[in-house]
Amino acid sequence: MPLLRNGALSDDEWQRVADDAASLPAGAAVIVSFTRFRAERETLLARNAPMGVLLKNIDPVEELGPDGARFALIALEFPKFSDGRAYSQARLLRERYGFTGELRATGQVLPDQLHHMRRCGFDAFELAKGEPLEAWRRALHTFTAVYQPTGDGRIPVSALRRRLFAAAAD
Amino acid sequence: MYRYDEYDHAFVAERVAQFRDQVRRRLAGELTEDEFKPLRLQNGLYLQLHAYMLRIAIPYGTLSSKQFRMLAHIARRYDRGYGHFTTRQNLQFNWIRLEDAPDALADLAKVEMHAIQTSGNCIRNVTADHWAGVAIDEIEDPRIWCEIIRQWSTVHPEFSFLPRKFKIAVTGSPNDRAAVRVHDIGLRMLRDEQGEPGFEVIVGGGLGRTPMIGKTIRAFLPKQDLLSYLEAIMRVYNRYGRRDNIYKARIKILVHEIGAEEMRRQVEEEWEQIRGGALDLPQDVIDGIARHFAPPPYQVQPVFAPETERLRFEDRDFALWLRSNVVPHRQPGYAIVNLSLKPEGAPPGDSSAAQMDAVADLADAYSFGEIRVTHEQNLVLPHVAVADLPAVWRGLVRIGFATPNLGLVSDIIACPGLDYCALANARAIPVAQRISTRFADLARQHDIGELKIKISGCINACGHHHVGHIGILGVDKNGTEFYQITLGGHAGDDVSLGSIVGPAVPADQVVEAIESLVDTYLKERRDGERFLDTYRRVGTAPFKERLYAPA
Numbered sequence: 136m137p138l139l140r141n142g143a144l145s146d147d148e149w150q151r152v153a154d155d156a157a158s159l160p161a162g163a164a165v166i167v168s169f170t171r172f173r174a175e176r177e178t179l180l181a182r183n184a185p186m187g188v189l190l191k192n193i194d195p196v197e198e199l200g201p202d203g204a205r206f207a208l209i210a211l212e213f214p215k216f217s218d219g220r221a222y223s224q225a226r227l228l229r230e231r232y233g234f235t236g237e238l239r240a241t242g243q244v245l246p247d248q249l250h251h252m253r254r255c256g257f258d259a260f261e262l263a264k265g266e267p268l269e270a271w272r273r274a275l276h277t278f279t280a281v282y283q284p285t286g287d288g289r290i291p292v293s294a295l296r297r298r299l300f301a302a303a304a305d
Numbered sequence: 306m307y308r309y310d311e312y313d314h315a316f317v318a319e320r321v322a323q324f325r326d327q328v329r330r331r332l333a334g335e336l337t338e339d340e341f342k343p344l345r346l347q348n349g350l351y352l353q354l355h356a357y358m359l360r361i362a363i364p365y366g367t368l369s370s371k372q373f374r375m376l377a378h379i380a381r382r383y384d385r386g387y388g389h390f391t392t393r394q395n396l397q398f399n400w401i402r403l404e405d406a407p408d409a410l411a412d413l414a415k416v417e418m419h420a421i422q423t424s425g426n427c428i429r430n431v432t433a434d435h436w437a438g439v440a441i442d443e444i445e446d447p448r449i450w451c452e453i454i455r456q457w458s459t460v461h462p463e464f465s466f467l468p469r470k471f472k473i474a475v476t477g478s479p480n481d482r483a484a485v486r487v488h489d490i491g492l493r494m495l496r497d498e499q500g501e502p503g504f505e506v507i508v509g510g511g512l513g514r515t516p517m518i519g520k521t522i523r524a525f526l527p528k529q530d531l532l533s534y535l536e537a538i539m540r541v542y543n544r545y546g547r548r549d550n551i552y553k554a555r556i557k558i559l560v561h562e563i564g565a566e567e568m569r570r571q572v573e574e575e576w577e578q579i580r581g582g583a584l585d586l587p588q589d590v591i592d593g594i595a596r597h598f599a600p601p602p603y604q605v606q607p608v609f610a611p612e613t614e615r616l617r618f619e620d621r622d623f624a625l626w627l628r629s630n631v632v633p634h635r636q637p638g639y640a641i642v643n644l645s646l647k648p649e650g651a652p653p654g655d656s657s658a659a660q661m662d663a664v665a666d667l668a669d670a671y672s673f674g675e676i677r678v679t680h681e682q683n684l685v686l687p688h689v690a691v692a693d694l695p696a697v698w699r700g701l702v703r704i705g706f707a708t709p710n711l712g713l714v715s716d717i718i719a720c721p722g723l724d725y726c727a728l729a730n731a732r733a734i735p736v737a738q739r740i741s742t743r744f745a746d747l748a749r750q751h752d753i754g755e756l757k758i759k760i761s762g763c764i765n766a767c768g769h770h771h772v773g774h775i776g777i778l779g780v781d782k783n784g785t786e787f788y789q790i791t792l793g794g795h796a797g798d799d800v801s802l803g804s805i806v807g808p809a810v811p812a813d814q815v816v817e818a819i820e821s822l823v824d825t826y827l828k829e830r831r832d833g834e835r836f837l838d839t840y841r842r843v844g845t846a847p848f849k850e851r852l853y854a855p856a
C-alpha cells in the first residue's frame with residue numbers, strides 16, 4: 136500500500152502483526168492492535184524496537200493516554216471515508232495527550248480528506264486507491280485560509296483579522 | 306450585512322476550484338458515484354427524481370439586492386427561470402446540470418455566496434430569526450452569532466463526517482421565531498441576573514421520523530464560551546452518536562438513549578478540558594463581526610404618514626395587508642414588510658427570476674438593499690419607512706407577493722413532495738395549492754385568524770408537519786396517496802408536537818377534512834382564541850368527532 140509522508144511517497148518500514156502471531160519479529164518496527172496492547176502492555180513496552188499501535192475508531196484514546204508517548208507511531212482507522220470518528224481521536228492524541236510521533240491514517244483514505252486529516256494532526260497516510268500523486272499534491276494546498284484553531288498551528292482567520300485591526304490601529 | 310474580506314473570498318474561490326476538479330474527476334470516471342456523493346452533497350448538490358438539485362445557503366436568511374439578482378440570473382441561466390425557497394432559509398434550484406454546477410457556484414462566489422454544507426453529514430447552514438436586527442423584542446442580533454458559528458463550522462476538520470446532518474438555530478429574542486427547540490442545537494439568547502446576554506443551550510431536538518423536543522443542557526452560557534461549548538457538544542456527538550443505522554444517527558437519538566443528564570455530564574466534562582483555550586472569543590473579535598450587522602443609516606421618519614393612513618381607510622386590501630403582513634420595527638418610523646410567497650393556488654415558496662429582480666429593485670428603493678428569507682418560505686423587506694408602505698405595497702401587488710395572508714390558513718408550508726423528491730410517498734405542493742384555493746376568501750381567512758398548516762410528503766418531515774397547528778403527512782397505502790392529519794403542533798417558545806387525529810384520509814378528501822377542522826374550531830372557539838388555543842383547551846375529541854362523523 137502506498138504511503139504518503141511529508142508530501143511524498145515513502146517506503147514503509149513498519150510491519151503490522153496479527154493478534155494471533157505468537158512472537159514479534161525481533162528488532163523490527165511493528166504495529167500491534169490496541170487489544171493486544173491492552174493484554175500485553177508490560178511486555179510490549181519493554182521491547183527494544185520501535186512500537187506502533189493501531190486503534191479502532193471505537194477504542195478509547197483516553198485509556199492509551201499517557202502511554203501514547205511511548206509509541207513511535209499510532210495508526211487510526213477510517214473503515215469508510217464517511218466515518219469521521221478518528222478525526223476526534225487524532226485531535227485528542229495530539230492536543231490533549233501530547234503525542235508527537237507519527238500519526239497515520241489507514242483505511243479508506245481519499246485526497247478529499249487530506250486537508251481535514253492534516254488539520255487534525257495526521258502526518259502519514261496509507262493511500263486507499265491509486266489516485267495519481269498529483270491529486271494528492273493538489274489536495275495538500277486546497278485551502279489557504281482556515282477558520283478553526285487546531286493543534287496544527289495554522290493561524291485561523293479570526294486571529295489574522297485581529298492582527299489587521301491591531302495594525303490599522305497603530 | 307456581513308461582507309467577505311480577502312480571507313473569505315479566497316476560501317470560497319478555492320472551494321469552487323476544488324469542486325470543479327471533483328466534478329471533472331467524476332465526469333472522467335476517476336471518482337465513483339459513491340465517492341462523489343458526499344463531495345457533491347457538501348457543495349449542495351442533490352440527485353433528485355428528474356435532475357440534480359442545487360441548494361444554496363442563505364446564511365441566517367439575510368441577502369443583499371445584488372445577491373438576489375444573482376439568484377435570478379442563476380435561475381435564468383442554469384435552471385428553468387425560477388427557484389424555490391425552503392424552510393431552511395435556503396434556495397433550491399431543481400433543474401441543474403452537473404456540468405453547469407461549478408459555473409453556477411463560481412457566479413455565486415462573485416456575490417459572496419455559496420452552497421457549502423447545505424447537505425451532507427456536516428454542520429449545515431445556521432438559521433436565525435428572520436426579523437433579526439429589527440424585531441422589537443430582541444436582546445441581540447442573532448446573526449452576529451450565526452456568522453461566528455458559520456465561520457467556525459466551515460470545513461471544520463473534525464466535524465465534516467458526522468454520523469448525520471447537524472442543524473443549529475439561533476434566536477436573539479425571548480420569543481422564539483427560529484424553532485430552536487426542534488434543532489440539533491438550539492441557542493436562545495437571554496440575560497443572566499447581572500443583565501449580561503448569553504445563551505440557553507438546547508440539544509437534541511428534531512423532526513423527521515422520530516420528532517423530539519430539545520433538552521436544555523445549559524441554562525446560561527456566557528457569550529465568549531460559545532464556540533468551545535459547541536465544540537464539546539460536537540465532539541461527544543462525533544465520537545458517540547450512532548452510525549449503525551441512519552435513522553438513529555441524529556444527536557436527538559443519542560440524547561434520548563443516554564438521557565439529557567448524561568449528555569450534559571459528558572459535554573461539560575469535555576468542555577472543562579477546552580474552555581478558555583484557543584476557541585475563546587475575545588470581545589474585539591465579536592465586535593469585529595458585530596460591526597457588519599450595524600443598523601443601516603435610518604433617516605428620521607414620521608411615525609404617522611398621511612398618505613399611508615389615507616390609503617388604509619380607502620383601500621380594504623391595503624388595510625388587510627397592513628394588518629397581516631406588516632409588523633412594527635425597532636426603529637420609529639419604519640416597518641418590517643413580509644412578502645407572501647403563497648398567492649392563492651400557487652406552489653408555496655416559488656419565485657420566478659422576474660419576481661426576484663423586482664424584489665431586488667424594491668429593496669434598493671425602500672429597504673436599504675436588504676432582503677430576508679424566512680423558514681416559513683416567505684421573504685421580508687426588513688427596513689421600510691412607514692411613509693413608503695403604499696409604494697412598496699403597489700410594487701408587491703404587481704408581482705403577486707402582497708397576498709395579505711401571513712400566518713393565516715393559506716400561508717402553508719409544504720415540502721417538494723412527490724413532484725420533485727425521490728423519497729416522497731405523496732404529493733405535498735398540490736395539496737397546499739388546493740387548500741389555498743378553497744380558503745381563498747381573505748375576509749374568511751382573517752376571521753379564522755392565525756392557523757399554520759404544514760405539509761410533508763413523507764416521514765422525513767421537511768415540511769415541519771409535526772409542528773403545524775394542522776400537520777399533514779403524506780403516506781402510502783398500497784400505492785395510493787393518503788394523508789395523516791395531526792393537530793396542535795407548534796414551533797414557538799411553547800413548542801409542542803402534533804397528535805394524530807385519526808385514520809389517514811384519501812387525497813381527494815384532504816381539503817374537506819381541513820374544512821371540517823376549521824369549522825370545529827369556529828364553533829368551539831371563545832373570544833380571542835386562536836386555533837391553537839382552542840385545540841389546547843378542548844383537545845382532539847371534538848375535532849375527531851366531526852371529522853369522522855358518518856356523512
Ligand code: HEM
Nearest residue numbers: 391392393511512513514555720721725726728765766767
Ligand atoms: C427535495 C429533496 C429533499 C430530500 C431528499 C430531503 C431529505 C431529508 C431527509 C432524509 C430528512 C430526514 C433526516 C433525519 O431525520 O435524519 C430530512 C429532514 C428535513 N429536511 Fe429535507 N429533504 C429534501 C428537501 C427539503 C426541503 C425543500 C426542505 C425545506 C423546505 C427541507 C428541510 C428539512 C427539514 C426542516 C427537515 C426536518 C428537520 C430535521 O432535520 O429534524 N428538506 N430531509
Ligand code: SF4
Nearest residue numbers: 720726729762763767
Ligand atoms: S418530507 Fe419527504 S417528500 Fe418531503 S422533501 Fe423531505 S424527504 Fe422529500
